[in-house]
Amino acid sequence: MRPPVPRPCGRVRPMTTSPQRWLPREEWIKTQPQALLASCVLLRDPRGRMLLLRYGPGQPASGTWWLPGGMLDPGEDPWTAARREVGEETGLAVGGAPRLIGVDHRADVGGTGPVLDCFFDGGTVGEEARVRLSAEHDGHAFVGVDELAGLALTGPVRTLEALCAAALGGSVAYLREGLPHEAAGVGG
Structure with missing residues (x-):
């Protein structure tokens, strides 16, 4: 007996009726979306409260609070960048295997163009840990x-x-412009 032939779900139409033209790879790459990558880490104390940092004077988001994190350096993967940023911004060390808890696509951040944020669970910070700010x-x-409603957040x-x-x-939370997928008006 022959296995059943899968049937398409809905209508399928070709995207174009013109003959396919292939660009040289160097030109094709220039047509692809470009985005900056950033990583943040959710660290919690033994009571389950998250660690937030306030941006200081002279910073683009001065006076607002957010998770430790920042942009990837050339050659870094998101988890390596997340660990580096936590160390630089708090003096704390995050170890272990990476656990991704969120991805956020923001179309534009202050004129930078698209940014893709990766959020990781950094686990629990012990009572004895001392935060050393950058x-x-x-x-x-x-x-x-x-307690978040009363804070000026980034x-x-x-x-x-x-x-x-x-x-x-x-x-894993899939976010768009900081909002959960369904709240951001994304279908599907």
Whole structure:
């Protein structure tokens, strides 16, 4: 007996009726979307509150709070960048295997063009740990999800809520402009 032939789901149409023209690779690459990559880490204290850092004077987001993190350096992968940024910004070391808890696509960040943020679960910071801030930041606090509404945040509260839920639930939050996929008006 022959196996059943799969049937298409819905209508399938060719994207173009013109003959396919192939570009040389160097030209084709120039036509592809370009995006900056950044990584952030969700660190929690034993009570489950997340570590937030306040951007200091002279920083683009001065006076706002966000997770430790930043842009990838050339040749870095997102987890390596996340660990480096935590060390530079807090003096804390994050080890172990990477656990991705969120991805956020932002179409434009202050004129940079698209940015893809990778968020990792950094685990729990012990009571004895001492945060040592970089010159980029002038404050830090461990904050519960229920305390976020009163803070000036760099991004949406819903981003941090989704990341905390993903970390606790063992899932990954897919975000667009800082909002969960369905809240961002994305179909599918």
